[in-house]
Amino acid sequence: MATTTERPLADALTAIKTRRSVKEYNQTEIPREWIEELLDAAHWAPNHKLTHPWRFHVFTGEGRERLVAARQAAVRSAAERKGEQVSEDALNFARAKCFSSPVVIIVSMVGDEKKIVDQENYAACWCAIENLLVAANARGLGSYPSTGDWIDQNFVGPVLGLTEKERPVACIFLGYSEQKTMAKRLPVERHTTWYTEP
Numbered sequence: 001m002a003t004t005t006e007r008p009l010a011d012a013l014t015a016i017k018t019r020r021s022v023k024e025y026n027q028t029e030i031p032r033e034w035i036e037e038l039l040d041a042a043h044w045a046p047n048h049k050l051t052h053p054w055r056f057h058v059f060t061g062e063g064r065e066r067l068v069a070a071r072q073a074a075v076r077s078a079a080e081r082k083g084e085q086v087s088e089d090a091l092n093f094a095r096a097k098c099f100s101s102p103v104v105i106i107v108s109m110v111g112d113e114k115k116i117v118d119q120e121n122y123a124a125c126w127c128a129i130e131n132l133l134v135a136a137n138a139r140g141l142g143s144y145p146s147t148g149d150w151i152d153q154n155f156v157g158p159v160l161g162l163t164e165k166e167r168p169v170a171c172i173f174l175g176y177s178e179q180k181t182m183a184k185r186l187p188v189e190r191h192t193t194w195y196t197e198p
Helices: 012-018 034-041 061-081 086-098 115-140
Strands: 052-062 103-110 143-144 166-175
Touching: 012 115, 012 166, 034 103, 034 115, 052 061, 052 115, 061 086, 061 103, 103 115, 115 143, 115 166
Parallel strands: none
Antiparallel strands: 052 103, 103 166, 143 166
8 A cells, every 4th residue: 555655546447446345554644635535536426416415524543532432332232132241352342443544434324204315315325435435545545334233223323413314324444554455356247137139
């Protein structure tokens, strides 16, 4: 991956094909303007009737501490559902996860009472997330999107000040990484059907 003194820019197809989920980061700070560039790329995602349903919550430095209580609350809840006592190791892991990358972005969405609009808004948020991930890869940064109980069950909502109409969609971890990525994709032909006649 790049250093802070280098700004690579891969072409779109290369960035798409070489993007992989990265889960090991160093703690080198990412310039704020770089993060803003990625958020702007996300903002250009398709969204029906220009609802712009996404909201971006960016946590860096000591600001990541704000996420710890929500992540640990989700771990406690999961243990309670199993009738177990939450372990200190699990709580410590939850804390460490919040600091595992130098930038953590929570993407939330504004919902809609109309089911179809709500579905479109949710899909638009994931389009925005993919834009961000591809742009990050093009700029030499590692990233991966994550969900889990703390997102899916909205433990993070109070941290973000979400209203009843809003809900979290995903957490994006972002940073420099030297992790080797090996994931492959099956040939697209295996998942494609062509229709050329009536």
